[in-house]
Amino acid sequence: MAMYHPGLAKFLETYGIVVIVVAMMIGLTIMEPMVFLTPTNLTNIIKQNASAALLALGMFVVVVTAGIDLSVGSVMALAMITLAVANRAELPWPVVIVVGPLVGIACGLVNGIGLTWLKLPHPFIMTLGTLNIARGLSNIVSGGAPISGLQPEVRFLGTALIPFSATDPTIGLPASAILVAVSAIGLAYFLHRTSVGRHIYAIGGNPQAARVSGISVDRVLVLVYALCGFFTGLAALLLAGRTNSGFPNAGIGAELDAIAAVIIGGASFFGGRGTVLGVLAGVLIIGLLRNGLNLLDVAVFWQQILIGLVIIAAVYMDVLRRRAAVRT
Amino acid sequence: MAEAGGNGSGYLLEARGITKYFGAVTALRDVNFHLLRGEVLGVVGDNGAGKSTLMKILSGLYQPSSGELLFEGGPAAFTSPRDARGKGIEMVYQDFALAGNMPIYENIYLGREPGLRLPGLTIVDRARSRAMAQAHLDKLKIHVKSVDQNVEDLSGGQRQAVAIARSTAFDARIVIMDEPTAALAIKEVGKVLDLIKGLKDHGVGVILISHRMDDIFYVCDRVMALFQGTNFAEAPLKDTSRNEVIGWIMGAKGHREALAHDKV
Amino acid sequence: MKKHLLVGTIVGILGVASAAQAETILLNMKGPGAGNPFWAAVEAGAKEKAAELGVDLVVMSPPQESDVQAQIAQIEDQLAKGVNAIALAPTDPNALAPLVDAAKAKNVPVVFVDTKGINDGVTFIGTNNEEGAKLAADHICNSVEKGSDVAILQGIITQSTGQARADGSKAGLAACGMNIVAEQPADWDRAKAQSVMENILTGNPNLKAVFASNDNMALGAIEAIKAAGKLEQIMVVGFDANPDAATSILAGEMAASVAQNPKNMGALGVENALKLLKGEKIDPVIDTGTLLVTKDNAAQYQ
Numbered sequence: 001m002a003m004y005h006p007g008l009a010k011f012l013e014t015y016g017i018v019v020i021v022v023a024m025m026i027g028l029t030i031m032e033p034m035v036f037l038t039p040t041n042l043t044n045i046i047k048q049n050a051s052a053a054l055l056a057l058g059m060f061v062v063v064v065t066a067g068i069d070l071s072v073g074s075v076m077a078l079a080m081i082t083l084a085v086a087n088r089a090e091l092p093w094p095v096v097i098v099v100g101p102l103v104g105i106a107c108g109l110v111n112g113i114g115l116t117w118l119k120l121p122h123p124f125i126m127t128l129g130t131l132n133i134a135r136g137l138s139n140i141v142s143g144g145a146p147i148s149g150l151q152p153e154v155r156f157l158g159t160a161l162i163p164f165s166a167t168d169p170t171i172g173l174p175a176s177a178i179l180v181a182v183s184a185i186g187l188a189y190f191l192h193r194t195s196v197g198r199h200i201y202a203i204g205g206n207p208q209a210a211r212v213s214g215i216s217v218d219r220v221l222v223l224v225y226a227l228c229g230f231f232t233g234l235a236a237l238l239l240a241g242r243t244n245s246g247f248p249n250a251g252i253g254a255e256l257d258a259i260a261a262v263i264i265g266g267a268s269f270f271g272g273r274g275t276v277l278g279v280l281a282g283v284l285i286i287g288l289l290r291n292g293l294n295l296l297d298v299a300v301f302w303q304q305i306l307i308g309l310v311i312i313a314a315v316y317m318d319v320l321r322r323r324a325a326v327r328t
Numbered sequence: 329m330a331e332a333g334g335n336g337s338g339y340l341l342e343a344r345g346i347t348k349y350f351g352a353v354t355a356l357r358d359v360n361f362h363l364l365r366g367e368v369l370g371v372v373g374d375n376g377a378g379k380s381t382l383m384k385i386l387s388g389l390y391q392p393s394s395g396e397l398l399f400e401g402g403p404a405a406f407t408s409p410r411d412a413r414g415k416g417i418e419m420v421y422q423d424f425a426l427a428g429n430m431p432i433y434e435n436i437y438l439g440r441e442p443g444l445r446l447p448g449l450t451i452v453d454r455a456r457s458r459a460m461a462q463a464h465l466d467k468l469k470i471h472v473k474s475v476d477q478n479v480e481d482l483s484g485g486q487r488q489a490v491a492i493a494r495s496t497a498f499d500a501r502i503v504i505m506d507e508p509t510a511a512l513a514i515k516e517v518g519k520v521l522d523l524i525k526g527l528k529d530h531g532v533g534v535i536l537i538s539h540r541m542d543d544i545f546y547v548c549d550r551v552m553a554l555f556q557g558t559n560f561a562e563a564p565l566k567d568t569s570r571n572e573v574i575g576w577i578m579g580a581k582g583h584r585e586a587l588a589h590d591k592v
Numbered sequence: 593m594k595k596h597l598l599v600g601t602i603v604g605i606l607g608v609a610s611a612a613q614a615e616t617i618l619l620n621m622k623g624p625g626a627g628n629p630f631w632a633a634v635e636a637g638a639k640e641k642a643a644e645l646g647v648d649l650v651v652m653s654p655p656q657e658s659d660v661q662a663q664i665a666q667i668e669d670q671l672a673k674g675v676n677a678i679a680l681a682p683t684d685p686n687a688l689a690p691l692v693d694a695a696k697a698k699n700v701p702v703v704f705v706d707t708k709g710i711n712d713g714v715t716f717i718g719t720n721n722e723e724g725a726k727l728a729a730d731h732i733c734n735s736v737e738k739g740s741d742v743a744i745l746q747g748i749i750t751q752s753t754g755q756a757r758a759d760g761s762k763a764g765l766a767a768c769g770m771n772i773v774a775e776q777p778a779d780w781d782r783a784k785a786q787s788v789m790e791n792i793l794t795g796n797p798n799l800k801a802v803f804a805s806n807d808n809m810a811l812g813a814i815e816a817i818k819a820a821g822k823l824e825q826i827m828v829v830g831f832d833a834n835p836d837a838a839t840s841i842l843a844g845e846m847a848a849s850v851a852q853n854p855k856n857m858g859a860l861g862v863e864n865a866l867k868l869l870k871g872e873k874i875d876p877v878i879d880t881g882t883l884l885v886t887k888d889n890a891a892q893y894q
Contacts, residue, residue: 041672048665145750148686148710159690195441195450198430202438205427212425213439214410239661243687249658250687272429290662294669300624300655300662 017266017281024285028292035295039164039171047242049287050176051076051235053280055254056261057180057187058231060279061224063262064191064204066271067123069111069225072232072258073251074134079103079236081138083154084147084246093153100240101233107134108229112222123225131255138248146247150240158241176238180280183231188276200224204271260307261286264314285310339398340365340533341386341502346395348381355381357558359395363502368524368534370548370565374577378557379537383504386535387419388412400501416501422510424491428480432472433461435479436494464497468526485516492523502533509543521547539577541570555579614648615676617865619858620667621653622681622707629835630854634706637858638679645866650675660687667691671700677869679717679861681706701868705861706854708752715868717860717878719852721753722760724882725805728829728850729764731884732801735827735847736770740800743774743792745785745813747805754780757805757831765803773799778809785812793820801827807837807849814845833885838893841886848886851893856880 028036035041055072062069083099091099107130115126157179161172191197199220202210210217240246265282267274286307293303339362348356356378363369373379384390386397388406397404399415406412409419426435434441434457442460443453461475470489472482479487488508495503505524509517524547527534538544544551545565552562553576561576575581625632635651642649650670654662660683667678668691678695680702682688692702692711708716732742744761747754758775765772774792778785785804793799793816802817804810810830817826823845830837833851840846857880864874885893 035673038672041669044665044668044672048661048668143750144748146684146686148689193452193454195439195443195452196448198434198441198452199439201430202427202434205429206425208421208423209425209427209435209438212409212419212421214413215439242690243660243664243684244690245684245686247660247684247687249660249684252656252658254661272427290665291669294652294666295673297650297652300653300666301626304655 017264017278017285021281021284021288024288024292028288028295031292032295036292041291041295043161043171043174045284045287045291046174046177048291049283050174050180051238051242052254052257052261052287053180053283054183054231054235054238055258056265056279056283057183057276058228058235059255059258060262060265060267060274060276061187061191061200062123062228063259063267063269064200064271064274065221065224066204066269067115067221067224068127068259069228070124070127070255071107071111071130071134072228072235073254073256074131074138075104075107075229075232075251076236076239076254077138077246077248077250077252078107078134078141079233080240080246080250081142081147081248082246083237083240084150085141087150087154088147093151096151096154097157097237100237101230104229104231104233104236105226106229108226108232109222111229112225115225116218116221138250142246142248144248146245148245150244154237155241155244158238158243176242179234179238183234184276184280191276196220196223201272204268204273206272257286260311263318264310266314266318268318269315282314338401339363340367340400342398343382343386344396344398346382346385346392346397348378348385348390349393355557356385356392359554359557359559361552361559361562363533363535365501365533366528366531367550368528368536368548370544370551371535371537371554372539372544372551372573372577373554373560374579376556377554377577379554380506381557382554383419383506383535383537386412386502387417387504413498416499418495418498418500418503420488420491420495420503420505420508422507424487424511426479426487426491426494429478431476431478432465432482432490433458433475435490436461436464436497438494440498460497461493464493468493468496468523470523483516484512485519488512488516488520489523492520492527496527496530496532500532502535503527504535504537506537507539508536509538509540517543541573544573545570553577614646615866615869616648616650616674617642617862618667618670618675618678618680619649619651619705619861620663620670620678620680621651621705622663622683623657624653624655625651630832630852633854634681634858634861637855638862639858640855641859641862645862647862647866649862654683657683660684664688664691667695671695671698676700677865678702679705679858679865680709682709685709701865703861703864703868703874705857713876715864715874715876715878717864718857718880719882720877720879721756722763723879724831724850724852725757725760725803726764727882727884728803728831728848729761730768731848731886732765732803732827732829733768733770736800738769739771741773741796741798742770742801742803743776743789743796743799744772745788745802745804745809746775746777747780747809749777754805761803761805770801778804778812780806780808782808782812785809786816789813789816790820793817793822799826801829803829805831807832807834807846810846810849811836811840814840818845833883833890833893835894838885838890841890842894844887848884849890849893851883851885853881853883 079100082103083096086096086099111127111130115123120126157175160175163169163172199215203217207217261282262279264285265278289306290303341363343361346356346359371379385392388409388411437457441450441452442456444451458475509520548565550564553560619638621631621634623631625635652666663683689710695702702714704714704716706718742765746758773796776788778788802813804813807830810828814828817823827847829847830849833849837846837849860878867874
């Protein structure tokens with residue numbers, strides 16, 4: 001005698017992912033009581049996942065339009081290397097900081113304009129191309145070797161901590177967390193409360209509907225990919241700060257993690273669905289998995305297997321939801 | 329009630345000598361017609377007769393190779409769908425062209441969201457949008473559980489109703505409907521046709537492309553036929569019959585018993 | 593009865609206390625032991641030594657040698673868990689540098705294993721690549737007459753390993769009077785080495801010997817030399833002594849290679865990390881040793 005609770009179903013659909021995150025944290029606290037819930041570990045989790053969170057936010061906007069951006073890892077490397085080169089050329093630190101997001105936006109524009117202008121059948125193709133181009137450029141610009149040593153102001157966002165107490169300056173809220181929070185809130189506002197944000201969802205839901213409503217789909221797509229590039233550039237800035245370098249192997253595979261976080265967080269691969277909160281939860285789920293398995297000294301291959309299973313489960317739930325929607 | 333509009337010719341919309349070439353292909357040749365305010369004009373024709381080309385010209389997607397359009401008595405050129413929409417010509421599509429993942433009220437105002445206008449984007453006023461949508465649906469006597477329902481959760485008939493509501497949300501003068509009941513279940517067709525009749529009461533001119541005689545004979549005031557890209561026949565509904573209209577589609581004029589469905 | 597209880601409790605407390613005293617050392621390698629005999633040997637050497645010395649050993653590595661962030665996260669998490677010392681083969685010396693500094697600031701001693709980091713004052717335990725390359729050069733010197741044409745295939749010259757092997761071999765060959773006709777990079781890659789070798793052969797018909805900075809390149813060079821029908825007159829020496837090279841040496845195609853001692857790296861890594869924990873001083877560079885591998889001992893490396 002199953003009772004249909006439309007309220008519960010809606011709640012789970014929107015906030016179910018947060019429930020999972022909380023459940024994971026409780027589980028990990030039980031398994032590693034001495035370490036998991038400590039300020040050091042929690043701070044670590046934030047530091048380790050901040051740039052991944054920004055990449056995921058950028059990927060999310062693209063996925064909402066039923067698109068994909070395979071180039072984010074390589075673009076992040078290119079942005080890191082470029083800002084490291086700018087730093088080495090002793091440019092003033094505000095310029096170096098701005099270089100990161102600028103390179104990201106430029107690559108995003110290449111993606112968006114290339115995709116729409118060349119009328120390519122799918123962004124997979126365009127961004128696969130830019131993935132390789134950006135990686136090659138990273139190697140050329142860097143000469144194949146990492147560039148170390150950034151000005152402290154440039155490193156600030158990647159490393160700074162706002163200490164909780166004066167006694168221990170190593171424990172506090174990372175500046176990167178604030179950057180991620182501000183980005184997430186800003187993006188959520190843009191997507192849910194502005195016309196262009198709504199158009200992005202409409203394009204994902206039915207591009208024809210967007211077109212007949214007078215929306216310039218091409219223009220919005222260029223904006224979307226540029227926005228993704230912007231977040232990628234921010235992620236590059238964070239990672240450069242954290243590692244005090246730009247290194248050519250940065251971000252290999254990062255695009256796949258970003259896609260995983262977005263999908264696990266509830267966005268539909270087919271576009272038109274998902275929330276910023278879900279994306280952050282997706283990043284956290286992957287981050288908690290990794291952190292938990294690190295603390296339990298589990299080999300990193302199990303992490304890969306588990307993350308793979310979680311992705312499949314998340315997409316399967318999306319499939320079930322779509323089937324249920326069709327039936328009504 | 330059909331009434332004469334504007335000055336001069338008195339027509340809401342008039343097309344004179346509309347011709348359209350696509351390279352070597354002549355899609356339309358010297359097409360003429362007119363539409364009065366509050367009138368429902370049925371347009372019939374076989375595939376390739378030129379109906380959708382004509383509608384695309386009226387809705388601004390194409391420009392005619394030659395000929396002229398007069399809108400409310402004055403010359404008109406619709407340079408783009410946005411332009412045509414802005415002047416009061418809207419289209420309702422066979423597959424609704426709605427974003428299923430978004431609620432009714434957002435679909436109705438998609439691209440024209442009410443709110444604070446800034447350069448480049450609008451801060452949407454969701455409360456106002458909801459209220460306007462509800463009022464508009466009430467005016468058209470469309471019943472849905474809530475304007476917050478996602479369009480994908482609606483039935484086919486309800487979706488078409490929302491599409492029609494979208495086309496009339498901004499004081500459209502003319503609504504062009506391309507096979508509006510083709511994708512609907514039988515029991516939903518009647519409701520949509522009544523909705524179309526309701527538009528007449530609000531003075532909207534409707535152009536209805538359809539191949540369903542039942543629909544045409546229920547809701548239209550006049551019917552015209554295109555054949556091979558040009559005018560073939562036209563008559564007020566009371567002066568013609570189903571069989572004759574079917575004959576027009578096939579390129580035959582006059583009453584032909586032989587063309588009745590059960591005899592063809 | 594009470595006496596037994598008391599003794600038992602004391603033993604129990606001592607036991608717990610001594611268990612709590614066992615140091616935990618983290619060995620974090622560039623790449624996983626699974627599928628890579630080099631890292632598997634490092635791991636094995638470390639585990640053996642850890643058991644011998646009675647320390648707890650945690651072995652971790654990122655899934656790929658390029659996954660810098662995974663390595664950083666692993667080390668951070670282990671530091672949070674309170675690991676006492678770290679033996680590290682960094683995926684990227686620059687990117688890991690801030691973390692090494694952070695560990696040192698927390699009084700967690702660090703040693704570099706196999707790959708040298710950039711942090712000052714941190715001991716490097718690994719192959720002296722220059723010495724190893726000299727071994728190879730000397731072998732060529734002993735086998736070929738003075739003044740012969742020889743060539744050097746370099747690795748990625750911007751990497752310290754590449755630079756060191758290039759320098760060591762050049763110095764050794766020049767010292768015994770060889771005529772170095774070509775020094776070309778082939779980036780550790782087999783196919784590239786084959787192409788580069790073909791070009792060198794075209795311009796140098798009297799070539800007598802080639803030193804390739806790693807076995808991959810040596811095997812590629814051998815292909816080119818075979819195709820030119822010159823395998824009898826040109827000796828090829830590689831570096832690494834991996835199983836493919838060992839097979840090639842036993843088959844008489846490659847002349848020799850230079851073996852590193854990854855097991856030693858693991859063992860010395862653990863041993864020296866523990867020494868630092870105990871407050872002892874250790875050398876800034878510890879050579880884990882290189883060995884010339886020829887037909888006589890190649891079978892051990894298959």
